[in-house]
Amino acid sequence: MYQLTARDIRRRNRFGVLQAVYAAVGHISRQEIARVTGLSFATVGNMISELLDVGVLAELGYDAPGIGRPRAQLAINPERGMLVGVDIAETAIHFDLFDLAMTVLRSVEIPVDPAATTPDDVVALITRGIGELTAADADKVLGVGLSVPGLVDPIGGTSVFSPYWHWHDVPLSQLLEQHVAHPLYLDNPLKASTAAHLWFGAGRDVDDLIVVTLRAGVGIGVVVDGALYRGVTNSAGEWGHTNLVLDGRECRCGRMGCVESYVSAPGIVRTLRELAPSSTLIDTDDAATIAAIAAAAAAGDAAALAVIDKTGQYLGVAVANLVNLFNPRTIVFGDLVADHLGAPLLDITRRVAAHHAMTDPFDAVTLQLSTLPHNPASLGAATFALEGFLADRETFGSIAARRAQRTSTP
Numbered sequence: 001m002y003q004l005t006a007r008d009i010r011r012r013n014r015f016g017v018l019q020a021v022y023a024a025v026g027h028i029s030r031q032e033i034a035r036v037t038g039l040s041f042a043t044v045g046n047m048i049s050e051l052l053d054v055g056v057l058a059e060l061g062y063d064a065p066g067i068g069r070p071r072a073q074l075a076i077n078p079e080r081g082m083l084v085g086v087d088i089a090e091t092a093i094h095f096d097l098f099d100l101a102m103t104v105l106r107s108v109e110i111p112v113d114p115a116a117t118t119p120d121d122v123v124a125l126i127t128r129g130i131g132e133l134t135a136a137d138a139d140k141v142l143g144v145g146l147s148v149p150g151l152v153d154p155i156g157g158t159s160v161f162s163p164y165w166h167w168h169d170v171p172l173s174q175l176l177e178q179h180v181a182h183p184l185y186l187d188n189p190l191k192a193s194t195a196a197h198l199w200f201g202a203g204r205d206v207d208d209l210i211v212v213t214l215r216a217g218v219g220i221g222v223v224v225d226g227a228l229y230r231g232v233t234n235s236a237g238e239w240g241h242t243n244l245v246l247d248g249r250e251c252r253c254g255r256m257g258c259v260e261s262y263v264s265a266p267g268i269v270r271t272l273r274e275l276a277p278s279s280t281l282i283d284t285d286d287a288a289t290i291a292a293i294a295a296a297a298a299a300g301d302a303a304a305l306a307v308i309d310k311t312g313q314y315l316g317v318a319v320a321n322l323v324n325l326f327n328p329r330t331i332v333f334g335d336l337v338a339d340h341l342g343a344p345l346l347d348i349t350r351r352v353a354a355h356h357a358m359t360d361p362f363d364a365v366t367l368q369l370s371t372l373p374h375n376p377a378s379l380g381a382a383t384f385a386l387e388g389f390l391a392d393r394e395t396f397g398s399i400a401a402r403r404a405q406r407t408s409t410p
Contacts, residue, residue, distance in 0.1 A: 017048060164216075165387075190213055192384065213335045241258045
C-alpha cells in the first residue's frame, strides 16, 4: 500500500488551508481555517506562513470581535500570478486567463478545422491561443493547465487515446514545450471538471461526489473521501462507455449501446432525428441543435419535449447505476447538455433514477446542476496548474529552508 511521505502530507495540508480561504466570503482567520479543516492551529499557522512567504495569501488587517484578541484576516492575493486553463474540445479550443483569485481576466476561443486535427495542427492552435491570451502578461503566468479529451497520462503529459481525432500515445506536453515556456499540466475533462468542483463547487461541502460531464463526450469524475479517484491507469470515470442498451447504437469507441450514444450531444441529436426526422430544430452543429431543443421545449414544442423525456429516461437508468455502485452524497450534472436542458432533463432523470436505484442509496443522494460560474473544464485545468504551483518542490522547499535558517540563527 502506498504510504504518504511527510512532503505529501505537507502538500495536502497546504491544499486544505488554501481551499478554506477560497471558500471563505472575502476573508478568513487562522482560527476559522483550523476549525473548518480540522487541522491543528500549529499546522495551520505553518501552512499560512509558507503561503504568505510566497505571496499567495495576504493579510488584510484585524477584526474587532469585541471579546478576546483581534484576529488577523487572510485572503487570496490575486496579483501574485496568473493561471491559464485550456479546454480542448472537438470543434473549438477555449482558453481562460485567471488571476490567483480564479477570476477570469480574458478569454479566447479558436475553432478547430475538422480537416486539420493532427497533433501538430492542434499544438499550433493551442500555442496561438495561449500567446493571444497572455501577450501582455506572459511573465506573470505560473502555469498552464490543459483539459485534453480521452485517456490522458498526466505524469507523462501524453494523450493516450483521443476519441475525437483517434490519437494514440501523442506526447502532447513534449510537443507543446517547444513553443510554450510555462509549466504544463494535462488531464482530461472529467478530471478537470471534478477538480473545479472540489476546489470551488459542490465538492467543498461533501466528501463523496460524482461529477457528470455531458457534452460531445460523456463521463464522470469520482470523489471518494474528499479525494479524486483516478484508477490504476487514470481512466476511472469512463462511464460513458459502459453499456446501457444491449446491441444498441454504435458508439464511436467501436462498441454498441454505450451511455454516450444516448445522452451525449450527438446522441440527443440522433434521438431527435429518430423521433422527428423532418424537425426544423436539427442544425449541422450539435451544440446549436441542443440549444434549439431547449428553446423549443420551453415554448411547448412536442418533439423537443419528447426528446428531453427520452434522454431523461436513458440518463435516469445510467444514473441509477452510479447511485448503486458508488453510494455518493451528491451527483452534479454539468457542461453543454446540462447547461441547456437543465431542470427539465434533471427532473425526468431524477424520477427514472428513483425507480431503478436501490431505495436507501437514492434517498441519501442529491442530484443537482452545476453552479460553477465558469467553463468547468477550463477552470479545472487552471486548478491543476494551481495545484502544480502549490506542490512545486523548488518554490516551497526554498521557503522551508529559509524559514529553518531564520529560526536556527542566534
